[in-house]
Amino acid sequence: xxxxxxxxxxxxxxxxxxxxxxxxxxxxxxxxxxxxxxxxxxxxxxxxxxxxxxxxxxxxxxxxxxxxxxxxxxxxxxxxxxxxxxxxxxxxxxxxxxxxxxxxxxxxxxxxxxxxxxxxxxxxxxxxxxxxxxxxxxxxxxxxxxxxxxxxxxxxxxxxxxxxxxxxxxxxxxxxxxxxxxxxxxxxxxxxxxxxxxxxxxxxxxxxxxxxxxxxxxxxxxxxxxxxxxxxxxxxxxxxxxxxxxxxxxxxxxxxxxxxxxxxxxxxxxxxxxxxxxxxxxxxxxxxxxxxxxxxxxxxxxxxxxxxxxxxxxxxxxxxxxxxxxxxxxxxxxxxxxxxxxxxxxxxxxxxxxxxxxxxxxxxxxxxxxxxxxxxxxxxxxxxxxxxxxxxxxxxxxxxxxxxxxxxxxxxxxxxxxxxxxxxxxxxxxxxxxxxxxxxxxxxxxxxxxxxxxxxxxxxxxxxxxxxxxxxxxxxxxxxxxxxxxxxxxxxxxxxxxxxxxxxxxxxxxxxxxxxxxxxxxxxxxxxxxxxxxxxxxxxxxxxxxxxxxxxxxxxxxxxxxxxxxxxxxxxxxxxxxxxxxxxxxxxxxxxxxxxxxxxxxxxxxxxxxxxxxxxxxxxxxxxxxxxxxxxxxxxxxxxxxxxxxxxxxxxxxxxxxxxx
Numbered sequence: 001x002x003x004x005x006x007x008x009x010x011x012x013x014x015x016x017x018x019x020x021x022x023x024x025x026x027x028x029x030x031x032x033x034x035x036x037x038x039x040x041x042x043x044x045x046x047x048x049x050x051x052x053x054x055x056x057x058x059x060x061x062x063x064x065x066x067x068x069x070x071x072x073x074x075x076x077x078x079x080x081x082x083x084x085x086x087x088x089x090x091x092x093x094x095x096x097x098x099x100x101x102x103x104x105x106x107x108x109x110x111x112x113x114x115x116x117x118x119x120x121x122x123x124x125x126x127x128x129x130x131x132x133x134x135x136x137x138x139x140x141x142x143x144x145x146x147x148x149x150x151x152x153x154x155x156x157x158x159x160x161x162x163x164x165x166x167x168x169x170x171x172x173x174x175x176x177x178x179x180x181x182x183x184x185x186x187x188x189x190x191x192x193x194x195x196x197x198x199x200x201x202x203x204x205x206x207x208x209x210x211x212x213x214x215x216x217x218x219x220x221x222x223x224x225x226x227x228x229x230x231x232x233x234x235x236x237x238x239x240x241x242x243x244x245x246x247x248x249x250x251x252x253x254x255x256x257x258x259x260x261x262x263x264x265x266x267x268x269x270x271x272x273x274x275x276x277x278x279x280x281x282x283x284x285x286x287x288x289x290x291x292x293x294x295x296x297x298x299x300x301x302x303x304x305x306x307x308x309x310x311x312x313x314x315x316x317x318x319x320x321x322x323x324x325x326x327x328x329x330x331x332x333x334x335x336x337x338x339x340x341x342x343x344x345x346x347x348x349x350x351x352x353x354x355x356x357x358x359x360x361x362x363x364x365x366x367x368x369x370x371x372x373x374x375x376x377x378x379x380x381x382x383x384x385x386x387x388x389x390x391x392x393x394x395x396x397x398x399x400x401x402x403x404x405x406x407x408x409x410x411x412x413x414x415x416x417x418x419x420x421x422x423x424x425x426x427x428x429x430x431x432x433x434x435x436x437x438x439x440x441x442x443x444x445x446x447x448x449x450x451x452x453x454x455x456x457x458x459x460x461x462x463x464x465x466x467x468x469x470x471x472x473x474x475x476x477x478x479x480x481x482x483x484x485x486x487x488x489x490x491x492x493x494x495x496x497x498x499x500x501x502x503x504x505x506x507x508x509x510x511x512x513x514x515x516x517x518x519x520x521x522x523x524x525x526x527x528x529x530x531x532x533x534x535x536x537x538x539x540x541x542x543x544x545x546x547x548x549x550x551x552x553x554x555x556x557x558x559x560x561x562x563x564x565x566x567x568x569x570x571x572x573x574x575x576x577x578x579x580x581x582x583x584x585x586x587x588x589x590x591x592x593x594x595x596x597x598x599x600x601x602x603x604x605x606x607x608x609x610x611x612x613x614x615x616x617x618x619x620x621x622x623x624x625x626x627x628x629x630x631x632x633x634x635x636x637x638x639x640x641x642x643x644x645x646x647x648x649x650x651x652x653x654x655x656x657x658x659x660x661x
Contacts (some may be wrong), residue, residue, distance in 0.1 A: 011551075019061050019062060019065070022058070022059050022060065022061040022065075023061045023069070024063050024659075025058050025059070026055065026058055026060075026061065026069045026073070026129035027069065028068075029051055029054055029055045029058065029073065030055075030072045030073045030076050032051050033048070033051050033052075033055075033073065033079075033080055034076045036048065036051075036080055036083070042489055044080075044083070044084055044087060045084055048077070048080045048081075048084070049422065052077065055073055057331070071568060077323055078552060080625075090125075090126065092394065093126065094126065094130070095127040096124075097118070097121060097122055097125065097126070097133070098133070099120075100118060101118065101133055104354050104618060124315075130200070131628050147193070149194045150193040150306065151194065151195065154191040154192065154193045154194050154197055155194060155195065157187075157191060158188060158191055158194055158198050158202055159514070161184050161187060161188055161202070162172060162201060162205045164180070164182055164184065165180075165205050165206065165209050168180060168181075168209065169196055169205070169208055169209045169212050174212065174213060174216040176654065177212065177213060178213055178216075181206075181209055181210070181213065183553040184206075185206060188202055189205075221277075222321060223267055223268060224267065224268055225269075227266045227267045227268060228269035228270060228273050228277060230266055231263065231266055231269060231277045231281065234259050234262065234263055234281065234604075235277065235280045235281050235284055237255075237259060237493070238256065238259060238281070238284040238285055238288055239284045241255070241256075241288055242284060242287050242288050242291070246297075247291060248296075249291060249292050249295035249296070252288060252291070252292060253292045253296075256285060256288055256289065256292065259285075263281065264601050268511055283295060299347075300347070302344055303344065303345065303346050303347035303349075304346075304347075306344045306345060306346040307346035307347070307349045307350075307353060309343045309345055310346055310353045310354075310357065311353065313336050313339060313340055313343075313357060314353065314356045314357045314360065317333065317336055317337060317357055317360035317361060318356075318360045320332055320336075320360070320364060321360045321361075321363040321364045322363070322364075323364065324367075324371075326368050326371065326372075329364060329368075330364075330365070330368065333361055333365070335362060336361075337361070340357060340463050375418075379417055379418040379420070382414055382415045382416065382417045382418075383417045383420055383424065386411060386413045386414050386417055386424045386428070387424070389410055389411050389414070389428065390424065390428050390431060391409050392407065393428055393431035393432055393435065394431045394434075396431075396435045398438075398439055398442055400435075401439070404432060404435050404436070407428070407432065408428070408432065411424075411425070411428050417514065444462075446481045446483045447483050447485050447486060449477075449481060449487040450478060450481050450483040450485075450490065451486055451489070453474045453477060453478055453481075454478070454486060454489050454490055454493045456467045456470075456474060457474050457475075457478075457493045457494070457497055458493050458496060458497075460474075460497060461493075461496050461497045461500040462500075463504075463506050464497055464500045464501035464504050465501065465505070465508070468501070471497055471501075475494060478490050490640055506629075509630075509633060509634070512546075512637060513525050513636075513637060515543055515546065516546075516547055516550070516637045516638075517651060518541075518548065519541045519543050519544050519546075519550055519646065520550060520641060520647055521644065522541050523541070523544070523550060523553055523557065523641050524641060524643055524647045525644060526538055526557050526561075526573065527553075527557065527641060527642075527644075528643055528644050529558065530560055530561070530568065530571070531643065535561075536561070538557055538558055540554040540557075540558060540562045541554070546602075547637060547638050548638055549574070549638050549639070549640040549641070550638075550640075550641060551580070552574065553571065553574060553641040555567075555638070556568075556570050556571040557571065574641065575640070575641060575642060575643070576639060577640060578639055578640025578641055579642060579646065581635075581639040581640055582636075582639050582640070582642060582646075582650040585632050585636045585639060585654070586650060586653040586654055586657060588632055589629060589632055589654065589657035589658060589661065590653070592629060592632075592661060593655070593657050593660035593661050616655055619646065629658070629661050633658065636654060
């Protein structure tokens with residue numbers, strides 16, 4: 001079949017079947033080399049050699065395929081070689097780890113960390129711990145786990161014992177530590193599965209506890225002598241107070257009580273000193289207590305007299321409590337308060353007596369404060385009102401003349417503001433004076449500026465067209481100034497300027513109209529000749545450039561004279577458009593002049609039309625009045641070219657209508 005197919009002609013781009021077979025064979029070998037499965041290094045290498053031999057023995061396809069396939073196969077062989085080297089390295093590492101595991105299994109001193117390191121090395125090199133390694137180390141792992149459990153239990157118990165010993169050592173009372181220490185030490189000795197660091201820590205804790213017990217016995221004897229010394233100091237302090245020339249018995253009574261309480265808190269003294277120090281303390285405290293009791297007996301008599309004196313002041317204060325003589329009574333109360341301060345305290349009655357005295361004073365002073373507070377509120381309201389009037393006066397503008405005159409009257413009607421009245425009035429007066437002075441100054445400046453502008457506007461009337469911009473600025477400024485003194489002069493100067501401007505514009509319009517008519521007439525003659533079919537030489541008028549449509553007509557006439565038929569056609573269209581424009585403008589002007597005459601001559605007809613509901617006539621009149629004849633005249637100058645006869649007729653209509661407006 002292959003030979004038959006190979007003898008048949010092939011189409012362009014088609015590959016021969018035998019070439020396809022050769023190409024496929026080598027592609028399969030390349031794929032086999034790329035997809036070699038994982039196996040022992042010896043088998044792996046043998047498989048690589050077998051595929052290489054098969055590739056070399058296969059029939060090579062044509063060069064255009066062989067080169068690419070050879071390259072792919074060489075790359076696959078290279079990758080296979082790298083895999084072989086990787087597997088050899090892995091096998092070597094596997095053997096080393098296997099030897100290490102055998103060593104661990106035979107070593108009696110191995111610990112859990114050794115086995116954990118071995119597992120870590122397996123994962124790092126092989127990616128995981130091989131199952132055969134795990135099976136071989138089962139017994140070792142179980143033994144280490146049992147030892148770890150015993151060690152954890154003993155360690156936990158050791159930690160509890162250490163914590164208890166620490167707490168007993170830290171406590172102030174040494175008795176519990178003395179009772180428990182030996183039991184803790186004995187129990188610790190029974191713990192056999194402990195790491196060395198735990199044993200070392202327990203020894204440190206136990207040593208500190210022993211040191212505290214030793215210090216306790218040393219300090220116990222010292223404490224007794226210290227108590228003896230402190231009690232002697234207490235006796236000396238009481239004896240010193242007994243010998244004072246001017247005793248402060250209140251202070252001494254308090255200190256004696258404090259010294260007695262302190263005596264109770266001190267511990268025992270050495271037995272040989274106990275009777276001596278107790279007898280000294282009892283005698284000294286008895287003498288001081290007698291002096292204190294005598295002092296307080298005398299003070300009770302003084303307080304009784306003070307209570308009577310203060311009661312008399314209270315009765316006098318209660319009589320004054322309802323007085324409305326504010327100044328005199330306030331002075332009397334201040335005198336009573338001064339006397340009260342000179343009288344000693346009345347003991348337990350002091351607070352009640354002072355409450356009654358203070359209540360009487362508060363009654364008067366509260367009423368006095370309420371009176372003055374109400375008066376101050378009234379003054380405050382008046383001050384606030386006058387402050388607002390002053391603020392308004394300070395904010396007045398030039399247009400507030402009437403309000404400025406009213407403010408002074410409102411200020412007087414607001415009432416008296418007490419001590420602030422004079423100062424407030426001076427502020428209002430200053431604000432109003434400032435307002436009127438500023439107003440006079442502004443009016444003076446306005447009048448001066450207005451007269452200067454009027455004079456300038458009168459001067460601008462000599463050439464109104466050139467000075468229109470400045471005249472507009474002057475008029476706007478005069479309107480802003482709105483000076484009453486110069487209002488007549490402003491109106492007169494404005495009328496003079498407007499009249500001059502109107503006359504100047506009329507002259508300009510007439511001159512421009514005369515020029516336009518002259519140019520139009522000259523062009524109309526040329527149009528007549530063209531329309532008549534005559535041949536002639538055409539010289540454009542120089543002034544035609546001033547008028548856009550006439551200038552356009554000049555170009556068309558020049559081209560038509562040269563024989564340009566399209567130019568002649570355009571000229572005819574332009575003449576037709578100009579004819580309509582002339583008709584429109586003349587008609588508008590005639591309507592405008594006719595509407596003005598009708599309004600002057602026949603007002604009764606308009607009234608009759610309105611009564612009958614014919615408002616269209618009024619609307620037409622309003623539209624006619626809205627037409628600007630000056631604008632129509634300006635448009636007429638550029639209405640376009642006509643033949644001579646039509647042009648003259650249009651001029652006549654235009655002049656007639658304008659003469660009636």
